[in-house]
Amino acid sequence: MNFSYAKEASENVKADALVIPAFESDNPLKDYACGPAVSKLFLKGDFTGKSGQIMVLPAQGAVKADRVILLGLGKVEKACGKVIADALADVYRHGSIDAQKIKTLAIATEVAGEPEGVKARDLGRAIADAAIFGSYRFLNHHTKDKHVKRVWVEKTLIAGVPAKHLAELKTGQERGAIVATYTCHARDLVNEPSNFMKPRHLAKFAKDMAAKIPGLKCRVLEKPELEKLKMGSFLGVNAGSADPARLIILEWNGGKKGDKPLAYVGKGLCFDTGGYNIKPNSLGMKGDMGGGAATICALGAIAALKLPINAVGVVPATENEISGTAYHPGDILHSMSGQTIEVDNTDAEGRLILCDALTYTQRNYKPRVVVDMATLTGAAVVAVGSKFVAMMGNDAETIEHFEHAFNRVGENVWELPLPDCYDKLLDSPVADMKNIGGNPGTITAGLFLRRFVDEGQKWVHLDIAGSALYDGDNWGLWNAKSPTGSPVRALVEYAEHCFANPGHKLDSEHGHKHGDGHLHKH
Ligand SMILES: [Zn+2]
Structure with missing residues (x-):
C-alpha cells in the first residue's frame, strides 16, 4: 500500500x-x-x-x-x-x-x-x-x-x-x-500450507527478514546442536518427522549494552497431526506455528522501528508426525532443564517444544521479561473463543502492561489464573511430570510451562489458539476465516511503551473505553 x-x-x-x-x-x-x-x-x-x-x-x-x-x-x-x-x-x-x-x-x-x-x-x-x-x-x-x-x-x-x-x-x-x-507477514506464514512451510522454510524466512533489517541478527541451530544442548523434549516431538527441527533465534540490540532483554518465545509447530494420539481432523493444523510466526515478525517490527531496547525471539520449529521413529504415548522425555516428562498424550506437543525453548532462553539471555505464545490448547478456544487471547503469568505488573498493550492496539485479552491447586494434576508416577493434566486444559498447560520458568523470572504465557487462527466473519480489521497475525501488534506495543519505559504510568496516554474488551482498569 x-x-x-x-x-x-x-x-x-x-x-x-x-x-x-x-x-x-x-x-x-x-x-x-x-x-x-x-x-x-x-x-x-x-x-x-x-x-x-x-x-x-x-x-x-x-x-x-x-x-x-x-x-x-x-x-x-x-x-x-x-x-x-x-x-x-x-x-x-x-x-x-x-x-x-x-x-x-x-x-x-x-x-x-x-x-x-x-x-x-x-x-x-x-x-x-x-x-x-x-x-x-x-x-x-x-x-x-x-x-x-x-x-x-x-x-x-x-x-x-x-x-x-x-x-x-x-x-x-x-x-x-x-x-x-x-503482522501481515505473520499472516502469510500461517496461511502457507505445511508443504511450503516446513521448519527450514520458517528459518529461511527469519534469516531473509533479518538480512534486510540493519542490526537484526538471526541464527538457526540445527539438529546436532539441539542434541548437544540436550533438548530431549523438543527433539522427542521432532522424532517422527523427516524434516529436522530448527531453533530460530533473532536478536535485536537497540538498547544499552548489558541491559537485560525482552524475550519472546513462540511455538513453531509447522504441522500437527497429533502424533499417535492422532487428531480426528488435522485440517487447519498448518497454523500451529502461529506463535512462532508472531515472534519472528514482532522481532522484525521491533528492529524496523529501531526500538531502544534489547530483544530476543526464540522459535522452536518442528512438525509433529507419525512414523516408525515417532515418539509414543508413555515415552519419557528428558528436557533440557533436567526435568523428565512422561508423554501422556502426543498431541500435547506444543508445551514439549516450548519448555526447552524457555530453558534455552533463560539460560542464555537472562531476560528481564520472558513471554511465550502458542496456539496451545483447544480449551482456550472453548474458554475465550477466537476473539480473545487467553493470558496467564506470574507477575501482576507485567500482566497489567500486556492488558494495556492489547487494549491500545484494539485486540482483546483475558487473564486466566494459574492456581497451585491444579498443579498436582501434572504429577506422574514414572517421571517428574506428565505433559497433560486434564481440565482446565488451558490452565494446566500454563502450569506445565510454569514448571520451566526460573525462580524470580517475570513470565507471561499467551494462548492464541483462537485469536491467531480467526475463524469467524469479517470483524474489525480481520477478514473472514483468516489468520490474524495476533498478537504481533500487542507484542510491539508492549515493547515500545511498557518494556522500554518500565516506570511509565498506564493511564496517562489512554483514557478511553472501546471495543469488546472493556478491560481498562481506570
Ligand atoms: Zn498437538
Missing part, C-alpha cells in the same frame, strides 16, 4: 473515490466544507453516520474525486482509533472497490475535528491499519481465478490534515504501517 498526503482540501483532491467518515447525528457531514454539496447526492435521511453504514455515490461534481464513499462511524462519544480503523477497513474490502475499479482512495480526515479519544497519531495509525489489513489477501498459490483479477486499492491519499497535526498523524501512519506490514 502506498500512502501519500494531499496538499489540497479534501473536496479538491483527485482520486477514484473520496471516503468521508462521519459520526452519527442529524447532520453527519457538518464538519466538512463540501458537506452541503455532498448532502444533495443522497435522499434526506439516507446517511445518518450510523456505525457500519457505507454508501458509495457518484460525486457528480460535489467533490473533485469521481466518487464519494460515506462512512458511518457511530456515536462520537465512542470515538477512538479502533472505531475508525475497524470502520475504514470495511471500505477497503467493500465490493464497490472491485466493481468500480477504485485504485486510488482518498480519505477526508476533517472528521478528526479532535473528538476526545482520537489523537492525530491514533488517527494515522488507524488509517494505516485499515488500509493494510483491509486490503490483506493471500494469493501466493492462486494463478488464474477471480481473486487475482480483483481490483484492490493501491494508493491511499490522506487529505484534509490541519498543518498542526500533520507531523503527528504521519508518524502514527508510518509506524502503524510498519507494524501492520510485519
Whole structure:
C-alpha cells in the first residue's frame, strides 16, 4: 500500500473515490466544507453516520474525486482509533472497490475535528491499519481465478490534515504501517500450507527478514546442536518427522549494552497431526506455528522501528508426525532443564517444544521479561473463543502492561489464573511430570510451562489458539476465516511503551473505553 498526503482540501483532491467518515447525528457531514454539496447526492435521511453504514455515490461534481464513499462511524462519544480503523477497513474490502475499479482512495480526515479519544497519531495509525489489513489477501498459490483479477486499492491519499497535526498523524501512519506490514507477514506464514512451510522454510524466512533489517541478527541451530544442548523434549516431538527441527533465534540490540532483554518465545509447530494420539481432523493444523510466526515478525517490527531496547525471539520449529521413529504415548522425555516428562498424550506437543525453548532462553539471555505464545490448547478456544487471547503469568505488573498493550492496539485479552491447586494434576508416577493434566486444559498447560520458568523470572504465557487462527466473519480489521497475525501488534506495543519505559504510568496516554474488551482498569 502506498500512502501519500494531499496538499489540497479534501473536496479538491483527485482520486477514484473520496471516503468521508462521519459520526452519527442529524447532520453527519457538518464538519466538512463540501458537506452541503455532498448532502444533495443522497435522499434526506439516507446517511445518518450510523456505525457500519457505507454508501458509495457518484460525486457528480460535489467533490473533485469521481466518487464519494460515506462512512458511518457511530456515536462520537465512542470515538477512538479502533472505531475508525475497524470502520475504514470495511471500505477497503467493500465490493464497490472491485466493481468500480477504485485504485486510488482518498480519505477526508476533517472528521478528526479532535473528538476526545482520537489523537492525530491514533488517527494515522488507524488509517494505516485499515488500509493494510483491509486490503490483506493471500494469493501466493492462486494463478488464474477471480481473486487475482480483483481490483484492490493501491494508493491511499490522506487529505484534509490541519498543518498542526500533520507531523503527528504521519508518524502514527508510518509506524502503524510498519507494524501492520510485519503482522501481515505473520499472516502469510500461517496461511502457507505445511508443504511450503516446513521448519527450514520458517528459518529461511527469519534469516531473509533479518538480512534486510540493519542490526537484526538471526541464527538457526540445527539438529546436532539441539542434541548437544540436550533438548530431549523438543527433539522427542521432532522424532517422527523427516524434516529436522530448527531453533530460530533473532536478536535485536537497540538498547544499552548489558541491559537485560525482552524475550519472546513462540511455538513453531509447522504441522500437527497429533502424533499417535492422532487428531480426528488435522485440517487447519498448518497454523500451529502461529506463535512462532508472531515472534519472528514482532522481532522484525521491533528492529524496523529501531526500538531502544534489547530483544530476543526464540522459535522452536518442528512438525509433529507419525512414523516408525515417532515418539509414543508413555515415552519419557528428558528436557533440557533436567526435568523428565512422561508423554501422556502426543498431541500435547506444543508445551514439549516450548519448555526447552524457555530453558534455552533463560539460560542464555537472562531476560528481564520472558513471554511465550502458542496456539496451545483447544480449551482456550472453548474458554475465550477466537476473539480473545487467553493470558496467564506470574507477575501482576507485567500482566497489567500486556492488558494495556492489547487494549491500545484494539485486540482483546483475558487473564486466566494459574492456581497451585491444579498443579498436582501434572504429577506422574514414572517421571517428574506428565505433559497433560486434564481440565482446565488451558490452565494446566500454563502450569506445565510454569514448571520451566526460573525462580524470580517475570513470565507471561499467551494462548492464541483462537485469536491467531480467526475463524469467524469479517470483524474489525480481520477478514473472514483468516489468520490474524495476533498478537504481533500487542507484542510491539508492549515493547515500545511498557518494556522500554518500565516506570511509565498506564493511564496517562489512554483514557478511553472501546471495543469488546472493556478491560481498562481506570
Ligand atoms: Zn498437538
